[in-house]
Amino acid sequence: MADLQAFREETKSWLAENCPKGARGPGEVHTGSTKVTVSADTQAWMEMMAEKGWTVPMWEKEYGGAGLSIAQTQVLFEEMSAIDARPPLVNMGTRMLGPTLLEFGTEDQKKRHLNLIARGGAAWCQGYSEPGAGSDLAGLNTRAVASGDEFIINGQKIWTSGAQNADWMFCLVRTDPDVPKHQGISFVLLPMDQPGVTVRPISLISGSSPFCETFLDNAVAERRDLVGQLNEGWSIGKRLLQHERSGQGGLGPSAARSRPVGVSVDLGVAEVGLSYVGVTDGKISDPALRDEVVQWKMQDAAFKATQRRAGAESQNAKAPGEATSIFKLVGSTLAQDKQELIVKLMGNSGTGWEGAAFSKDEIGATRSWLASKAVTIYGGTNEVQANIIAKRVLGLPD
Amino acid sequence: MQTEFTEDQEQFREVVARFLQDKSTPLSVREMMASEAGYDKDVWRQLCEEVGVAGTHIPEAFGGFGFGSIELGVVAEEMGKHLYCGPFFSSSVMAAYALLNIANDSSKVKLLPDIAVGKTLATLVLDSLNSPEAVGRQLVVANNSLSGTAAMVLDAHVADLFVIVARAETGLGLYTIHAGAEGVSVDLLETIDQTRKVSRVSFKNATVERIGHVNSESLDRTWDHICVVLAHEMIGGAQHLLETTIDYTKLRYQFGRPIGSFQGLKHRCADLLMEVEIAKAATHHAARCLDAGEGEAYAASMAKALAADTYMKAAREAIQLRGGIGFTWEEDTQLWFKRAKSSEVLMGTPAIHRERMISMMEQQS
Ligand SMILES: Cc1cc2nc3c(=O)[nH]c(=O)nc-3n(C[C@H](O)[C@H](O)[C@H](O)COP(=O)(O)OP(=O)(O)OC[C@H]3O[C@@H](n4cnc5c(N)ncnc54)[C@H](O)[C@@H]3O)c2cc1C
Numbered sequence: 128m129a130d131l132q133a134f135r136e137e138t139k140s141w142l143a144e145n146c147p148k149g150a151r152g153p154g155e156v157h158t159g160s161t162k163v164t165v166s167a168d169t170q171a172w173m174e175m176m177a178e179k180g181w182t183v184p185m186w187e188k189e190y191g192g193a194g195l196s197i198a199q200t201q202v203l204f205e206e207m208s209a210i211d212a213r214p215p216l217v218n219m220g221t222r223m224l225g226p227t228l229l230e231f232g233t234e235d236q237k238k239r240h241l242n243l244i245a246r247g248g249a250a251w252c253q254g255y256s257e258p259g260a261g262s263d264l265a266g267l268n269t270r271a272v273a274s275g276d277e278f279i280i281n282g283q284k285i286w287t288s289g290a291q292n293a294d295w296m297f298c299l300v301r302t303d304p305d306v307p308k309h310q311g312i313s314f315v316l317l318p319m320d321q322p323g324v325t326v327r328p329i330s331l332i333s334g335s336s337p338f339c340e341t342f343l344d345n346a347v348a349e350r351r352d353l354v355g356q357l358n359e360g361w362s363i364g365k366r367l368l369q370h371e372r373s374g375q376g377g378l379g380p381s382a383a384r385s386r387p388v389g390v391s392v393d394l395g396v397a398e399v400g401l402s403y404v405g406v407t408d409g410k411i412s413d414p415a416l417r418d419e420v421v422q423w424k425m426q427d428a429a430f431k432a433t434q435r436r437a438g439a440e441s442q443n444a445k446a447p448g449e450a451t452s453i454f455k456l457v458g459s460t461l462a463q464d465k466q467e468l469i470v471k472l473m474g475n476s477g478t479g480w481e482g483a484a485f486s487k488d489e490i491g492a493t494r495s496w497l498a499s500k501a502v503t504i505y506g507g508t509n510e511v512q513a514n515i516i517a518k519r520v521l522g523l524p525d
Numbered sequence: 526m527q528t529e530f531t532e533d534q535e536q537f538r539e540v541v542a543r544f545l546q547d548k549s550t551p552l553s554v555r556e557m558m559a560s561e562a563g564y565d566k567d568v569w570r571q572l573c574e575e576v577g578v579a580g581t582h583i584p585e586a587f588g589g590f591g592f593g594s595i596e597l598g599v600v601a602e603e604m605g606k607h608l609y610c611g612p613f614f615s616s617s618v619m620a621a622y623a624l625l626n627i628a629n630d631s632s633k634v635k636l637l638p639d640i641a642v643g644k645t646l647a648t649l650v651l652d653s654l655n656s657p658e659a660v661g662r663q664l665v666v667a668n669n670s671l672s673g674t675a676a677m678v679l680d681a682h683v684a685d686l687f688v689i690v691a692r693a694e695t696g697l698g699l700y701t702i703h704a705g706a707e708g709v710s711v712d713l714l715e716t717i718d719q720t721r722k723v724s725r726v727s728f729k730n731a732t733v734e735r736i737g738h739v740n741s742e743s744l745d746r747t748w749d750h751i752c753v754v755l756a757h758e759m760i761g762g763a764q765h766l767l768e769t770t771i772d773y774t775k776l777r778y779q780f781g782r783p784i785g786s787f788q789g790l791k792h793r794c795a796d797l798l799m800e801v802e803i804a805k806a807a808t809h810h811a812a813r814c815l816d817a818g819e820g821e822a823y824a825a826s827m828a829k830a831l832a833a834d835t836y837m838k839a840a841r842e843a844i845q846l847r848g849g850i851g852f853t854w855e856e857d858t859q860l861w862f863k864r865a866k867s868s869e870v871l872m873g874t875p876a877i878h879r880e881r882m883i884s885m886m887e888q889q890s
Contacts, residue, residue: 331854415880475677493717
């Protein structure tokens, strides 16, 4: 306890001294991509944190982390929140692939990839979904054939978030087409900058295109970048999804700061209610909307309490399990409901898209609302989470 | 009161539907969204000349066809289905209903015939699109000189004539002014729904003509008329989303089966169908009440609230049940999704209409 207090004091003063002004408050977060230029403060902040191992504080030191305990990590995040410091580095490497490699990677893979991830030297993308394999992920068709020290890969991935800026992809491929579908899948890592990989951006409903179709045409992955055994990639791919879902549902250390992808402003429902619906005797004027605000608040608070309980219960478990589906389902629904409620409270002002006639918050609210429609789809749809809960958690028959 | 559509009305629906199927395709909708005007002048002319939509509900004495809210609803429902982009709603519905309900006879004679044939594009300028009680706080007239701002006016960037509700010393009045007159400025806004363009319109000592006195009854009636048409448009859109979503769940295979064969999705589709049917019934009923001049006073608010909630629900389900595809620009669902949102809040959110309904019920008892 005393140690923790000392750690808190040290951390607090180090952060106060080192966190640049430009890395505090809302703004850009480093993704590790070598293809994106960030501001000097964002870059410096990432580098300083990486130096201390604090971009991935719980990873062991030899892999670029700081080997902090859960309690210490908690303290670090609390102190970062206290000065409104942004996360120094967030990408699919820190949140999803890293934890998976820690569990399943070879020593060589961990040394090479984890260190690169930890110091912000590579952005990763997720090559899971295919046109014919979404919810039925195990139905994937992208073929990988072993050839000497390499795998030659052919097929198409879709909805690959961030593919245009990614340096590496973790990818599920079919290595044996003649066995039941779950048994012929392997998990490989491949560099994006090679002739066999082509990405084509897909425009989103919001007009922006943060995700792509990825064509693999004799793309190459090195044999040493096969994670786990050949044809045993499904369980690894699933484990990674549990890391993804726990992040999205808000489990895990970065919970307090994580927001659904594309949600650009973080407005409070009660504050929006007061300023847009109006105030009577210090209350939100419309009793029905007021009720909706408090209902959302209640659900959100109860959800956070559940997360804390689950967090405490799983202190000993190394990685999240099937129950992460519950958090993904509830967390994504709550996140979506929040955006829905905010634009509702804004009324006509919640339809602004661009231009001086609408405030920054209003435009942000509309765009975030639109973006939030995806949180119940990516990382496995809510329907699929409900199926997993029914089958794996409740044990209901097929 | 009528409880189902007559054969003539069904035939009329057929005519409108066939026209729009041809002329208001998703491709043309996208073109209109990207264009500055937001509508195709030729298509609008044909709609007025060949189908006669602009004067559907305008009495023959004022150059229209003399039908009622039911027929106008038929047009709007089909337009909602096909996401028609054009000045029908702003001119024929909003402005014409304000004139019909509020203007003096000489102004009706003067203005309505050109609106009824689509030659004049009029739009209704209200300084609140939330509720009739909130109208008249921003736009003020003194000695026929109008000042103030209306935050959102439909199709103002293409309108020839502004029909305005503003406050004068003697109370609310109805006024007109021509587009381009001195003291009028129009700023086209970038809102989420580009299928229906809106502008901010400001007046600075603009000289207006007073053409009628507005009382709460005539403003409420105008509001009701407009809301019922809007509700039709929304149930048309909801119906479209329901149908295309069902089609998609039959076509998309996962786990070796159409996704529509999963019970979880079957129930969702069945629920949606029920909701759409209920909102349709309420909407058609509201039009019949208006035409018959009887029935519940709150029928219009009920229709608007139910239709809006249903349209939004259909839009949300349409995206969710399509998975990743539903979230893309290429897929047409997003076009209806955006219209659903803008319609939900236009002329009062569902919450406002629920409040309006219960207030009316309380006053009656
Ligand atoms: C913004 C965004 C980012 C994404 N990023 C990535 C990424 O980086 N990498 C990647 O690999 N993928 C990514 N995805 C893809 C995402 O994981 C898939 O969209 C998702 O798994 C659903 O697959 P699908 O789109 O093929 O939908 P489908 O599987 O076709 O599903 C359509 C509908 O059917 C329902 N359904 C399917 N099966 C069942 C069932 N058995 N029971 C009940 N309902 C069912 C679904 O819930 C959904 O409502 C992203 C998606 C989005 C929207």
